[in-house]
Amino acid sequence: MNESAREHALKVTLLRRSQLWKNAADRTRRLAGKKTDDAADAIFVADDYRMLAHDVAKVRRLLPDSRAREYLETAYAQAHASLHRPAWHPGSALLSLFRDEIPAVVRWLRPHIVWATALFILTVITGYSMVHTYPDLIALFASPELIATVERGQLWTEGLLNVVPSSVLSLQILTNNIVVSLFAYCAGFLFGLGTLYILGLNGLMLGAVFAFTSLHGLGNDLFTFVVAHGCVEISVMCLSGAAGAAVGEALIRPGAATRAESFRRAALQSGKLILACALLLVGSGLIEGYVSPNPVFPLWTRLAIGVSYWLFMIVLLTGWLFGARRRGKAPPSLP
Amino acid sequence: MDLTKGLVVDSVTGVDVALPIAGPGARSFAFIIDWHIRTILTVAWYVVAAMLHNRSLYVNAPLTPDSAWFVYVIAPPAAIYFLYHPVWEVATRGHTPGKRMAGVQIVSTEGGAPSVGSLLARNVFRLVDSFPIAYAVGLITTMVTRHHVRIGDLAAGTLLVYVHDGAPLTGYSADRLAGNQLDATTAEVVSELLQRWETLDNTARRRMAQTILADTTEDDAILRARLESLGTGGPS
Numbered sequence: 001m002n003e004s005a006r007e008h009a010l011k012v013t014l015l016r017r018s019q020l021w022k023n024a025a026d027r028t029r030r031l032a033g034k035k036t037d038d039a040a041d042a043i044f045v046a047d048d049y050r051m052l053a054h055d056v057a058k059v060r061r062l063l064p065d066s067r068a069r070e071y072l073e074t075a076y077a078q079a080h081a082s083l084h085r086p087a088w089h090p091g092s093a094l095l096s097l098f099r100d101e102i103p104a105v106v107r108w109l110r111p112h113i114v115w116a117t118a119l120f121i122l123t124v125i126t127g128y129s130m131v132h133t134y135p136d137l138i139a140l141f142a143s144p145e146l147i148a149t150v151e152r153g154q155l156w157t158e159g160l161l162n163v164v165p166s167s168v169l170s171l172q173i174l175t176n177n178i179v180v181s182l183f184a185y186c187a188g189f190l191f192g193l194g195t196l197y198i199l200g201l202n203g204l205m206l207g208a209v210f211a212f213t214s215l216h217g218l219g220n221d222l223f224t225f226v227v228a229h230g231c232v233e234i235s236v237m238c239l240s241g242a243a244g245a246a247v248g249e250a251l252i253r254p255g256a257a258t259r260a261e262s263f264r265r266a267a268l269q270s271g272k273l274i275l276a277c278a279l280l281l282v283g284s285g286l287i288e289g290y291v292s293p294n295p296v297f298p299l300w301t302r303l304a305i306g307v308s309y310w311l312f313m314i315v316l317l318t319g320w321l322f323g324a325r326r327r328g329k330a331p332p333s334l335p
Numbered sequence: 336m337d338l339t340k341g342l343v344v345d346s347v348t349g350v351d352v353a354l355p356i357a358g359p360g361a362r363s364f365a366f367i368i369d370w371h372i373r374t375i376l377t378v379a380w381y382v383v384a385a386m387l388h389n390r391s392l393y394v395n396a397p398l399t400p401d402s403a404w405f406v407y408v409i410a411p412p413a414a415i416y417f418l419y420h421p422v423w424e425v426a427t428r429g430h431t432p433g434k435r436m437a438g439v440q441i442v443s444t445e446g447g448a449p450s451v452g453s454l455l456a457r458n459v460f461r462l463v464d465s466f467p468i469a470y471a472v473g474l475i476t477t478m479v480t481r482h483h484v485r486i487g488d489l490a491a492g493t494l495l496v497y498v499h500d501g502a503p504l505t506g507y508s509a510d511r512l513a514g515n516q517l518d519a520t521t522a523e524v525v526s527e528l529l530q531r532w533e534t535l536d537n538t539a540r541r542r543m544a545q546t547i548l549a550d551t552t553e554d555d556a557i558l559r560a561r562l563e564s565l566g567t568g569g570p571s
Contacts, residue, residue, distance in 0.1 A: 011519050018504055053348035067523045071504045073353055077446070078498075080344070080352045084447045093451070168405040186462045189486060247490075260489055267490035271456045
């Protein structure tokens with residue numbers, strides 16, 4: 001048999017198997033679409049995968065530009081994806097996330113959290129000093145309406161609930177805070193500079209506004225307004241900044257991995273913390289909508305709420321809430 | 336299929352899995368379809384809810400909006416618009432209606448279904464990709480990166496590949512092939528020609544049939560019958 005005849009015979013043999021390919025593709029599609037509970041289908045997929053791999057190798061050589069190849073490549077890729085799809089258990093995945101993974105991320109980000117917090121405190125002090133020394137500089141940080149209100153001896157938060165209901169206020173605040181938190185994280189993509197900017201700007205604004213209200217004898221009132229929700233809100237801002245800084249550092253100092261791989265790892269790991277931050281901001285938004293503007297709550301109640309919620313944040317981020325320490329299980333360390 | 340242009344994934348079988356990567360065109364097409372769907376849903380919800388709230392055909396916000404206005408009229412459409420992608424992608428592990436219509440799917444760089452964390456991360460980074468307007472950053476990134484990915488995909492370790500769920504397989508007549516009367520490539524051409532016969536222009540299909548059959552017959556019906564008898568049996 002000459003080479004051409006041999007090749008033709010091989011092609012014929014290969015194409016005679018087209019019904020097998022169709023059966024394999026149908027089985028994979030049924031399993032992928034969860035349209036079958038048939039155990040036989042699942043058992044057959046492993047055999048189908050081997051058979052398709054064998055035929056893909058042949059068709060690539062014998063019929064490289066054919067429809068048969070396109071069909072086989074697709075069927076093979078689908079079988080590969082079906083076989084390699086990890087089991088999906090949302091309950092245990094969530095438990096593992098909050099009990100093991102987020103505490104591990106917090107430990108990994110500890111230096112970044114320290115630096116982000118230090119930067120935030122520094123900018124708060126700077127903002128406070130600037131406006132305390134030169135009150136006119138408040139125009140850089142606050143709107144004219146806010147300045148006019150404070151100069152009249154009132155806080156802009158007074159009577160807030162007469163204008164907007166608590167539910168709406170909460171929704172607006174938590175949405176805004178979550179967006180700022182996500183921005184602080186994503187801005188790390190600009191080699192950490194975006195994160196520094198967001199952290200720094202927020203710190204300056206907080207310090208400046210506190211200084212301005214203090215100058216008009218409203219500092220205590222502002223503290224009373226802020227303390228219930230602010231403990232966690234400000235902490236979350238620092239945590240988001242730390243996550244963004246980690247993303248930025250991964251780009252600046254990728255280490256042994258490529259820059260893209262390092263960025264991917266840092267973004268995925270620190271993203272878990274952002275999820276926890278978003279959940280904490282929902283609680284913060286509710287407190288800011290229902291407790292902070294309501295004059296019924298005295299200072300000690302607000303302090304108790306603020307400190308309790310901050311402790312809850314610590315318990316959540318360390319995994320203690322889900323029994324990480326009780327079980328004596330050390331959370332896995334990050335690479 | 337050119338393996339050098341796709342994602343090649345190692346397999347335990349020793350035969351690589353080749354996945355054709357979707358470029359900026361397919362991605363944009365999918366996005367535009369999704370954008371239309373979510374915009375229509377958002378506007379529809381707002382209009383209907385606003386009319387029900389106002390008890391008239393007037394859809395503007397009242398002068399002093401109450402809680403119900405925000406909870407039933409504003410919040411749901413905002414959620415539909417901003418959570419459309421993450422919810423669809425997580426629920427279907429990498430699909431949206433637009434991606435299905437464009438024939439693309441999100442996969443991890445290992446070729447499998449992406450994790451929930453990856454899907455959420457790629458959506459969070461839309462904040463960067465959508466800068467400054469109309470996803471300019473994302474679009475430019477898909478044009479300059481090797482795997483045509485946006486920044487969200489870089490962060491999540493995902494990419495978009497083409498899926499051909501309905502890729503047809505030509506009906507090969509083993510007897511004809513074995514009898515050396517028809518090679519595999521010709522069988523595919525004949526099958527495709529017969530499949531598209533009714534939609535092709537008369538002159539064009541006659542010219543192609545004459546070329547394949549090496550026949551000068553002008554009658555369409557005869558040419559079609561001869562093609563069918565050539566042994567493909569039409570598409571299966």
